[in-house]
Amino acid sequence: MKLIAWAIALAAAGLSPAAAQTPQAAQPQPAVTAPASAQPQSPEAAAASTPDKANPPAVTTSETGVGQALPEAQIGMPVKAGTGLQEQVTDVGRFAAGFHNNWLLLLCVAISLFVLGLLGFTMLRFRRGANPTPSRTSHNTALEVVWTLVPVLILVAIAIPSMRLLKTQYTPPPADLTVKVTGNQWFWTYSYPDNGGFEIVSNQLKEQRDVKPGERFRTDKDGPPMLAVDERMVIPAGKVVKFLVTSNDVIHAFWVPAFWSKIDANPGQVNQIWVKVDRPGVYFGQCTELCGARHGYMPTAVEVVSPEQFDAWIVSKGGTPKGARPAATPAAAPAAAEPAAATPAAATTAEAQPATNQAATAQN
Amino acid sequence: MATTADTMKLKAHEAHDAHHDADHKPGFFVRWFMSTNHKDIGTLYLIFAIVAGIIGGSISGIMRMELMHPGIQYLNHAWPIGAGTAAGFDEQLHHWNVLITAHGLIMVFFMVMPAMIGGFGNWFVPLMIGAPDMAFPRMNNISFWLLIPAFLLLLGSTFVSGGTGLGAGTGWTVYAPLSTSGSAGPAVDMAIFSLHLAGASSILGRSTSSRPSSTCAHRHDAAQNAAVRLVDPCHRLPASAGPAGPCRRDHNAADRPQFRHQLLRSGRRR
Numbered sequence: 060m061k062l063i064a065w066a067i068a069l070a071a072a073g074l075s076p077a078a079a080q081t082p083q084a085a086q087p088q089p090a091v092t093a094p095a096s097a098q099p100q101s102p103e104a105a106a107a108s109t110p111d112k113a114n115p116p117a118v119t120t121s122e123t124g125v126g127q128a129l130p131e132a133q134i135g136m137p138v139k140a141g142t143g144l145q146e147q148v149t150d151v152g153r154f155a156a157g158f159h160n161n162w163l164l165l166l167c168v169a170i171s172l173f174v175l176g177l178l179g180f181t182m183l184r185f186r187r188g189a190n191p192t193p194s195r196t197s198h199n200t201a202l203e204v205v206w207t208l209v210p211v212l213i214l215v216a217i218a219i220p221s222m223r224l225l226k227t228q229y230t231p232p233p234a235d236l237t238v239k240v241t242g243n244q245w246f247w248t249y250s251y252p253d254n255g256g257f258e259i260v261s262n263q264l265k266e267q268r269d270v271k272p273g274e275r276f277r278t279d280k281d282g283p284p285m286l287a288v289d290e291r292m293v294i295p296a297g298k299v300v301k302f303l304v305t306s307n308d309v310i311h312a313f314w315v316p317a318f319w320s321k322i323d324a325n326p327g328q329v330n331q332i333w334v335k336v337d338r339p340g341v342y343f344g345q346c347t348e349l350c351g352a353r354h355g356y357m358p359t360a361v362e363v364v365s366p367e368q369f370d371a372w373i374v375s376k377g378g379t380p381k382g383a384r385p386a387a388t389p390a391a392a393p394a395a396a397e398p399a400a401a402t403p404a405a406a407t408t409a410e411a412q413p414a415t416n417q418a419a420t421a422q423n
Numbered sequence: 424m425a426t427t428a429d430t431m432k433l434k435a436h437e438a439h440d441a442h443h444d445a446d447h448k449p450g451f452f453v454r455w456f457m458s459t460n461h462k463d464i465g466t467l468y469l470i471f472a473i474v475a476g477i478i479g480g481s482i483s484g485i486m487r488m489e490l491m492h493p494g495i496q497y498l499n500h501a502w503p504i505g506a507g508t509a510a511g512f513d514e515q516l517h518h519w520n521v522l523i524t525a526h527g528l529i530m531v532f533f534m535v536m537p538a539m540i541g542g543f544g545n546w547f548v549p550l551m552i553g554a555p556d557m558a559f560p561r562m563n564n565i566s567f568w569l570l571i572p573a574f575l576l577l578l579g580s581t582f583v584s585g586g587t588g589l590g591a592g593t594g595w596t597v598y599a600p601l602s603t604s605g606s607a608g609p610a611v612d613m614a615i616f617s618l619h620l621a622g623a624s625s626i627l628g629r630s631t632s633s634r635p636s637s638t639c640a641h642r643h644d645a646a647q648n649a650a651v652r653l654v655d656p657c658h659r660l661p662a663s664a665g666p667a668g669p670c671r672r673d674h675n676a677a678d679r680p681q682f683r684h685q686l687l688r689s690g691r692r693r
Contacts, residue, residue: 244605284493309601326600349594351605352516352587 125364125372126291128341130282135317135342137283145316148338148363151227152319158220166213231333234301236381238292242304242311242324242346245353249292254378261288263356282360286343291360295369296339304330312348315361323348336363459560461545467567468541472534475574479529482522489519498522513587520592521581527595528614532621533574541567541628559631566628573620576613585610 130136134146147156185194239250250258264277264287281287294300304313306324313332314321322332336342344359364372370380448454458464489497498515545563549556557563581590586606591614593602602611 309605310598349520349596349598349601351601352513352520352592354520355516 125368126293130341148336149318149334155319232299235298237301240302240304240313242306244308244351245357254373257376257378259290261290286358288360291362293362293372295366296363297337299335301333309350310348311346311350314347315342315344317342339363461549461556464563464567465542465545468537472538475533479526482526517588517592521590557631562627563631566624569620569624573617576617580610580613583610584608
C-alpha cells in the first residue's frame, strides 16, 4: 500500500506543473532581449550592433548592410560547452522549449527517481535475509490498477501539451511572406515568389586557409565556422513567414534550431513550415538529412531584419517589395516609400499584425 | 547426410535402452556447421553477434577519434573497413558516411538482432515452452548460415564504388534517391542484397519457431502460440527486407523514396 501512496503522490506532483506551464511559456521573452543590449562583448561587437538598432539607411550602404548583420554570440548558434536547447525566438519554439525544460525533463527525472526508489525499497524490504519464508503472493489487484493507471496518466499529461504544440505548428496563420527553400547537393537556394521570384544561392563560407588568395573566406562577422554562408536568407521580423521546402536532388532537411523548425526537403514534393520571429538577428542551422558526401557542409543562415530593412534588401536584390507597384521602385527612395506601401499589405492579412510590429520595434 | 537432427532422433530412441550415452556430441564439423540443435545454433548466433559487435564498435571508435579534433585526421587513412585512402576531400567525407552506414547496419542487423532473436531466442524459447527443439531445426540452421554471406556482402560493399567514393554512404536507412540515383556503382546494391539475405535469414528463423512441430503439437499448442507472440518482433527485419527489393530495382532506374515509405510504415524512424 505504501507503493500506491508513492504512485499517487508522483501523479499529483507530476500533474501540477501542467497548469503552471502556460505562463512560463511566455516568460523568456524579456530574457531574450536583455543580453543583446546589455552585454556587447567586444568593441567590435558593440560597434556593429549599433547599426542594427539605429536607422538602417543612415548607417549602412544599402547594398551591403542587410544580409551582413553581425551575429550575436550565444544567439542562433551553438554555445560553447552549452547544454540544452538553443534560445528560442519564435512563439512555437518558446512553447516547445518550455514544454521540454519545465515539464518533460521534470517528468523524466521524477520517474527515474521513483523507479530508483522502488528498486532500493524492494532490495531492502524483500531481501532474502529478512524473508526466510518467501512470499507466495501471486497478484495484487489494487497494485495492478495503479500501475496501469499511473502510466496512462503520465502519457495523457505528455500528450495534451504535445497536441497543443502540434496544433500550433501545423495550423499556420495567414502568411505575410512566402520563401521557397530548395535543397541541393550541397547548398540551399531561397527564392521569393512574392517579391518577383528572385533567387538567393547560399553556400557555406570556407576558412581562410582553404581558399585561394583573393577569394572570399569566413570571418567572425559572417558567423561561426561551418555555419557561416555567403548569402543569407533574409526575412522580416514580426511577420508570418511561410517556407515551402523542396529539393532538387536527394532528400535534405531544412532546420533552424532557434526557430524550432525542421522539415524534410523531398524531391518532387513541397513541404511547408512557418515561423514568426520577433527578434532581429542571425540564426544558423544545418541540413539534417544525410544527403551525400558534403551533408555536413550545407549550413543555413537566416537573418531577421525590420520590415523596412527587408524591403530595402528586396530592392537591392532586384525584387519588388510587397504592395509596391513595379513601376514605383527606384532603389534610391525605399526608406520613405516602404512604410506607406507596406502598411496596407499588412493590414489586409491580419488585424494582429500592427501590434506585433510594434513589439518588434520596441525590442529594437 | 549426418546432421544433429539424425543424432537427436537416434538419441531419443536410445533413451529407452539400458545403455545410454549421457554426453553424446557429433564431431566438430557436423556439430557446428550442420547443426540442428537449438542450443548450438543459439551459441553460433551469439558468437556471430559478438564478432559483428566488435567490428561495428571499432567503426564507431574510428568515428569518435575523427570527431575528437576539427578537420580530417583519420578519414584519409586506409582502415580495414571502408577503403578510404581517398585522394580528395569529397572521398574522405564519403568515407565518413560509409563508416556510419556500416556501423548502423552492423549494430542493428548483425549484432542486436542475431543476439536477441537468434541467440537468446534459440536458446531460451524451446526451454521456456518445454519443446524439445525448434519446430524446423534445419531451417533454423540455414537461418543462421544465411547471415554469414549477408555480413560478408555488407563488409565487401565498402571496397567497391558507391558513387562519390568507395562503399555505400547512404546511412542505415538507405533513403532513395540518395541510395539510388545518388549512389552510382555496386556498393549500395551489395549492401541492399546483404539486407535481403539477412531478411531471409530472419524470416526462416521466425518460421522455425512459430509452427508447432508434429511431435509436440498435441501437448504444446498453447505454448507454441506463446512462442509465436514472443518471437514476433523479428517480423521487423522481413518488413525491411521486403521494401529493399523495390529499392534495389530502383537503384538504377527510378528515384522514388519507396524504401523509406516502407520503413516508416513498419514503424521505424531515422
